[in-house]
Amino acid sequence: MRLTCNVNGKTEVLDDIWPGESLLYVLRERMGLPGAKNACEQGECGSCSVHVDGVLVCACLVAAGQVEGAIIKTVEGLAGATELHPVQQAYLDAGAVQCGFCTPGLIVATVDLLDKNADPTDNEIREALAGNLCRCTGYAKILDAVRLAAARAESTSKA
């Protein structure tokens, strides 16, 4: 089938898509966008987190045919031309990246959290990121990064 959707602001028309393949497969194998990672393929790990029509989802659990006409935003769509997204910068500055495999998914999930809740408590951060696993177990620094991104956003908005 032919699939038409908008990915990171650009309309994409893709042919010869098997409708049962996952959005994750479409992104990685058809479009060459490797930011969303392929790990568990069952929604357990969150490393393939992306936004579909503004909703945070695991790309591995969305069928290609279901995103016809959808607006998709991946981790590749976050940074500006010259600057990282503030959440990406905060992850770097806080040292929240070890092997880096879970990082794109966690960054997308963090952006989702801070869009809805600019000043989350630790429990709210834990709940929002509960679907994203870090096998390096670097959760303390990941929480630091989320707090840092939230604090910077707050000081920017006051300035």
Added chain:
Amino acid sequence: MDFFRPKTLSEALTLKSTHPLALCINGGTDVMVELNFDRKRPEVLLDLSAIDELSQWSHEGENINLGAGVSYSRIQAELAEFLPGLAMASRTVGSLQIRNRGGVGGNLGSASPAGDAHPSLLSTGATVNVASVQGKRSIDIHEFFIGPKKSALKPDEIITSIVIPKARGGQQYSKIGTRNAMVIAVCSFGLAIDATANTVGTGIGSAGPTPLRAPEAEAFAASKLDWAHGAAISAEVLKEFGALVAAAARPIDDIRGTAAYRRHTLGVISARSLKWAWKTTNELRSM
């Protein structure tokens, strides 16, 4: 594999009638796992996620009519006042990413004994609305689950909505697992007190071939609660209630836990649920 994405329910029903073996997909949180791991290769995938009426809920007198595709995230955010038990259960489903996609229709369609919505639906006495080209019918939730991952749904039918009575007393949902998120229940328990009819409803998850209710525990609690004045429940009554719930379960040993552990925890969480839901019932009474 053919893929259909109808925009209306009538279109979907026609397709399901022409292709009774079509696998329905909505949030995809169960179905996509089957596809990703090559466990299922349906000839037809019928995507219901573009049908607006399936993703809406409405007030229907004393009930909420919950569209089969309303996500758990929305149930949590929009329906906690009317369906507190189901909202609590929704909050325990998977992770945010899963709750954003999954809904009660798919939970019922999979009919897993571990489905998080089921104990709450059993305890409140919900009704499942299904439709086919032949017409519509309503299935009492207590007659919906007929075996492990088997339901009363016929091949040409689609689950359209679930009618759930608005809470008329305290409700609870408890779930046992290794962590707070991403857990398939080791066992779970839902409870709903109806302070108008003076009844107690129960639902047991993941401790039998299907979700179960505990009728003797329900009758016992209803006979012991001080409906007139709301007096605290004695420790003996709570213990007996827990024992009756545990006795109603039909658990097995499996990878997630042993039968003995499931029975034990059901006794504990059901007694706590009754105590907490009774407290809520009394708070509602004094409001």
